[in-house]
Amino acid sequence: GAGVSQSPSNKVTEKGKDVELRCDPISGHTALYWYRQRLGQGLEFLIYFQGNSAPDKSGLPSDRFSAERTGESVSTLTIQRTQQEDSAVYLCASSFDRRTEAFFGQGTRLTVV
Amino acid sequence: RKEVEQDPGPFNVPEGATVAFNCTYSNSASQSFFWYRQDCRKEPKLLMSVYSSGNEDGRFTAQLNRASQYISLLIRDSKLSDSATYLCVAEGPGTYKYIFGTGTRLKVLA
Numbered sequence: 001g002a003g004v005s006q007s008p009s010n011k012v013t014e015k016g017k018d019v020e021l022r023c024d025p026i027s028g029h030t031a032l033y034w035y036r037q038r039l040g041q042g043l044e045f046l047i048y049f050q051g052n053s054a055p056d057k058s059g060l061p062s063d064r065f066s067a068e069r070t071g072e073s074v075s076t077l078t079i080q081r082t083q084q085e086d087s088a089v090y091l092c093a094s095s096f097d098r099r100t101e102a103f104f105g106q107g108t109r110l111t112v113v
Numbered sequence: 114r115k116e117v118e119q120d121p122g123p124f125n126v127p128e129g130a131t132v133a134f135n136c137t138y139s140n141s142a143s144q145s146f147f148w149y150r151q152d153c154r155k156e157p158k159l160l161m162s163v164y165s166s167g168n169e170d171g172r173f174t175a176q177l178n179r180a181s182q183y184i185s186l187l188i189r190d191s192k193l194s195d196s197a198t199y200l201c202v203a204e205g206p207g208t209y210k211y212i213f214g215t216g217t218r219l220k221v222l223a
Contacts, residue, residue, distance in 0.1 A: 033210065033211060035213070041215065042200070042213060042214065042215030042216050043157070043200065043213040043215075045205070045210060045211075045212055045213070048208060048210035048211075050208065053208075056207065056208040056210050058207070091156060091157075093211075095211075098145075098209060099144060099145045100145075101147055101159045101162060102147075102159075102202075102211055103159070104156040104157050104158070105156065106155075106156050107156055
């Protein structure tokens with residue numbers, strides 16, 4: 001596709017439920033990032049995929065969070081047993097390689113009620 | 114020390130003013146630096162890359178100071194449309210993932 005695509009754009013879920021967020025990066029981009037942005041806050045790094053290397057999961061806030069990426073395509077971020085503090089916009093970005101600029105999707109706005 | 118730090122602002126400046134933002138980074142091995150712009154409730158968008166020799170794009174100038182580990186963004190002749198949050202980016206340690214600063218809010222006043 002022309003840009004990074006994320007789905008859903010909005011998700012409201014009940015506390016305790018699991019959610020899955022999807023990111024379709026720009027075709028050919030080897031690097032993929034997930035960030036979390038709480039209201040009025042900066043971008044918090046979650047996880048980084050680069051080609052076939054092991055992902056950098058150092059930003060995942062708890063073991064309720066996990067992410068996968070299939071080759072150099074789609075990535076899914078899963079949050080299990082959601083909590084209210086998980087409410088945020090989850091942004092995905094991709095870049096051609098490790099040193100080039102990253103392009104963002106429009107984000108998934110997650111609200112846990 | 115945070116990996117990438119910025120003054121959150123807000124910077125309130127009149128139209129036509131020149132404004133400068135600085136951003137410090139902790140990973141001395143970082144090779145890639147960027148400035149992004151983020152409008153309210155939108156995703157960040159690349160404003161410009163920051164090169165070692167410094168670079169200019171119209172009214173915007175970015176510079177890198179490796180010795181002091183900071184990057185800067187200068188905006189000349191500010192426009193109302195420049196009002197946004199400006200995010201700096203550097204590579205983090207280890208895998209060199211991109212780490213964003215928390216952003217500096219700019220409001221250009223008529």
